[in-house]
Amino acid sequence: MTDTTNAPAAPSNPPPSQATDKSVWSRFLTATELDTRLIGMVVALILIWGGFHMYGVLVNGQGFFLTPRNLWNLSVQTSSIGIMATGMVLVIITRHIDLSVGSILGFTAILMGMMQVRILPEYLGLGHPLIWVITVIFGIICGMLIGAFQGSLIAYGGIPAFIVTLGGLLVWRGCAFLVARGETISPVDSTFTLLGGGPYGAVGSTGSWIVGAIICAGVIFMIVNGRRQRTKFQFKQRPAWADSFLAILGCATAIGAVLLVNSYPWPTGIVRQYIAANDLTVEPDSLFISHGFAIPVLILMVVAVVMNFVMNRTRFGRYVFAIGGNPEAAALAGIDTKWMTVKIFAIMGGLAGLSAVVASARLNSATNALGTLDELYVIAAAVIGGTSLAGGVGTIFGAILGALVMQSLQSGMVLIGFDAGMQQVVVGSVLVLAVFLDILYRRKSK
Numbered sequence: 001m002t003d004t005t006n007a008p009a010a011p012s013n014p015p016p017s018q019a020t021d022k023s024v025w026s027r028f029l030t031a032t033e034l035d036t037r038l039i040g041m042v043v044a045l046i047l048i049w050g051g052f053h054m055y056g057v058l059v060n061g062q063g064f065f066l067t068p069r070n071l072w073n074l075s076v077q078t079s080s081i082g083i084m085a086t087g088m089v090l091v092i093i094t095r096h097i098d099l100s101v102g103s104i105l106g107f108t109a110i111l112m113g114m115m116q117v118r119i120l121p122e123y124l125g126l127g128h129p130l131i132w133v134i135t136v137i138f139g140i141i142c143g144m145l146i147g148a149f150q151g152s153l154i155a156y157g158g159i160p161a162f163i164v165t166l167g168g169l170l171v172w173r174g175c176a177f178l179v180a181r182g183e184t185i186s187p188v189d190s191t192f193t194l195l196g197g198g199p200y201g202a203v204g205s206t207g208s209w210i211v212g213a214i215i216c217a218g219v220i221f222m223i224v225n226g227r228r229q230r231t232k233f234q235f236k237q238r239p240a241w242a243d244s245f246l247a248i249l250g251c252a253t254a255i256g257a258v259l260l261v262n263s264y265p266w267p268t269g270i271v272r273q274y275i276a277a278n279d280l281t282v283e284p285d286s287l288f289i290s291h292g293f294a295i296p297v298l299i300l301m302v303v304a305v306v307m308n309f310v311m312n313r314t315r316f317g318r319y320v321f322a323i324g325g326n327p328e329a330a331a332l333a334g335i336d337t338k339w340m341t342v343k344i345f346a347i348m349g350g351l352a353g354l355s356a357v358v359a360s361a362r363l364n365s366a367t368n369a370l371g372t373l374d375e376l377y378v379i380a381a382a383v384i385g386g387t388s389l390a391g392g393v394g395t396i397f398g399a400i401l402g403a404l405v406m407q408s409l410q411s412g413m414v415l416i417g418f419d420a421g422m423q424q425v426v427v428g429s430v431l432v433l434a435v436f437l438d439i440l441y442r443r444k445s446k
Contacts, residue, residue, distance in 0.1 A: 031242040037386040037441070041401040045408065052412035064415050068264035072291060075261075076197040076362070078400075078407040079296035080105075080355045081374065085381040085399040086307040087351035090344045092382055093324040095391035096154065096161035098345065100168030101352045101378055104146050105371030107172040109356040112139040113185030113366030116192060132192040140353040146172065147349020148342055155338035169375065177368045186365030196362030197294035199270045205262045208292035211301075212258035218305075219250035262290040296358045300400070303351070308396040320344065324392035380427065381406050384434040388442065406430075 029036065053063035064070060084101050091098045116135040124131060150168055154161045187193075194201040203211065223243050230237050266274070266289040275284060311317035322330040323337055331337050355374075360366045385402030387394030409430065413423045 031239050032246060033238065033242075035386075035395065035398070038395070038398055038401065041385065041398065041405065045401065045405055048405065048408050048412065052408075052415065055416055059416070065412055068260055070411070070415070072261055072264045072294070074404075074407060074411055075297045076294045077411065078404050079197075079294075079300045080359045080362075081377050081381055081407060082300045082400045082403040083303050083355045083358065084348075084351050084374070084378045085385070085403045086303055086396050087348035088378050088382040089307075089385075089387050089394040089396055089399045090311070090320055091161075091348055092379075092387045092389060093320055093391055093394045094341065094344060095324055095327065096341070096344075097165065097379070098150075098161065098348055099165040099375050099379075100150065100172060101348065101355075102371040102374035102376075103169045103172035103176070104143055104349055104352040105356045105359060105374055106368060107146070107176040107179075108139045108143045108353040109360040109366040109370045110176045110180045110185065110368065111142055112136075112356065112360060113188060114179065115139075116189045117185050117187075127190070129191070131189045132195075135189065135192060136195070136354075136357050139356055140350050143353025143356070144346045144350035147352070148346035150349070151342035151345030154345065155341035173368070173372075180366070180368055182368055184365050184367045186363075188360060188364055188366070192357075193361050193364050195295055195299070195357055196360070196364070197296050198362075199266045199289075199291060201296075201361075202261075202291045202294045203298070204292040205290040206292075208258045208261055208290070211293055211298065212254045215254040216251040219254070220247055223247050258293075261293050264291045265289060266291065296362070299354070299358060303354070304396055304400055311396055316340075316343075321392060324394075326392075376431075377403075377406055377427075380431045380434070383431065383438070386438070388438055389435065390442070402434075 049066055053065040056063040056065060084105070088098060088101070112135045115138055116131050120128070120131045120134060146168070150164050153159050153164045157164075223246060227237060227243065229235075265271075268284050271284045271287050271289060274280075274289065275282065275287065280287075311320065319330070319335050319340055322333070322335060323340060327337055356371070359370055363370070381403035382394065382399045383389065383402070384405055385395065385398035385400070387399060406427065409426060410423060413426060418426075
């Protein structure tokens with residue numbers, strides 16, 4: 001019999017330094033309750049921004065990505081995709097897909113263009129202040145009706161969502177062409193164009209500080225109210241330092257965003273027009289007028305807050321996750337899964353109509369090609385943001401971060417001179433990689 005009492009034992013624990021580092025990080029994540037996926041998204045975004053900026057420095061001697069102008073434009077470009085991505089989260093969580101959102105955007109944009117350019121001026125008069133209000137409401141309602149119609153075919157007709165929305169991709173794009181006869185409808189109402197951004201479509205320096213103060217107050221209120229609710233229902237409290245860290249992080253992010261958008265001034269030509277319109281005697285170069293937050297970005301913020309509240313604080317949101325986790329069990333529990341499907345696709349259609357408002361206002365026109373391939377970017381944004389194609393998992397803010405990542409990649413590749421073909425290769429590769437990482441994450445979590 002072999003004596004093994006004196007044999008050296010294999011180390012069962014990692015070195016103390018590694019164990020300490022891992023435990024500190026784990027304790028930090030546990031205390032703050034931060035989502036590791038969102039942290040990974042933020043790190044990826046920082047790497048993308050830094051990579052494109054350093055590429056510009058090395059090749060051109062000057063970086064063009066991390067500038068107030070580019071980041072401001074990037075936020076505006078992300079708004080339309082981000083708005084639709086919040087709705088796509090609901091669709092994918094419930095194990096469906098919507099390939100028609102880009103075509104719905106294009107069709108509702110054409111309908112809104114016809115409404116404000118050719119129909120309403122005949123009855124209300126050109127430039128009437130209600131034209132843009134009626135147009136926006138009309139576009140959102142049209143999108144909701146289209147989404148509800150497709151949801152009815154899926155829920156009550158038993159047709160797979162892939163087939164219904166693939167048909168919708170073709171049908172609504174064709175309807176847009178038939179309604180406008182292939183023409184570009186422009187210019188749209190002058191007030192309506194402000195919803196697309198631009199120097200006049202922003203809230204300025206003072207308005208941005210007000211928005212920043214509201215965000216900071218909202219962050220603090222959520223943390224204080226969260227502690228109160230945990231005490232009321234006898235849930236475990238986060239450590240005080242963790243809540244303080246989250247409050248400081250949220251307020252610092254808001255203040256940093258305000259400083260960024262306020263550091264981007266109006267172009268000299270717009271400043272000259274402003275001086276002439278207001279009979280000022282100052283030189284254009286001496287007048288610094290900040291853009292501030294663009295209106296499309298504010299719309300995206302409001303949509304994100306509302307959708308996040310719906311998903312995490314309402315019965316509707318709980319039903320969405322229940323259906324995505326197990327549709328059969330949800331139906332047996334008394335959830336009307338068919339009616340829920342109709343409502344989810346109606347919300348998706350309404351958000352596509354709202355995105356059509358932003359996109360057409362930004363172009364100051366409505367074209368048949370508006371929204372082409374947007375469905376792919378919206379799905380990619382949701383998936384990259386952590387929404388699982390297997391259903392049951394997804395976050396609103398993750399989808400918005402995913403939209404920002406997608407738009408950052410596209411904008412960065414344009415700045416460094418990549419052609420359209422290479423852009424599609426990169427976007428497609430990133431989408432496949434995101435799904436692969438989601439599969440690995442789900443395996444590890446099990």
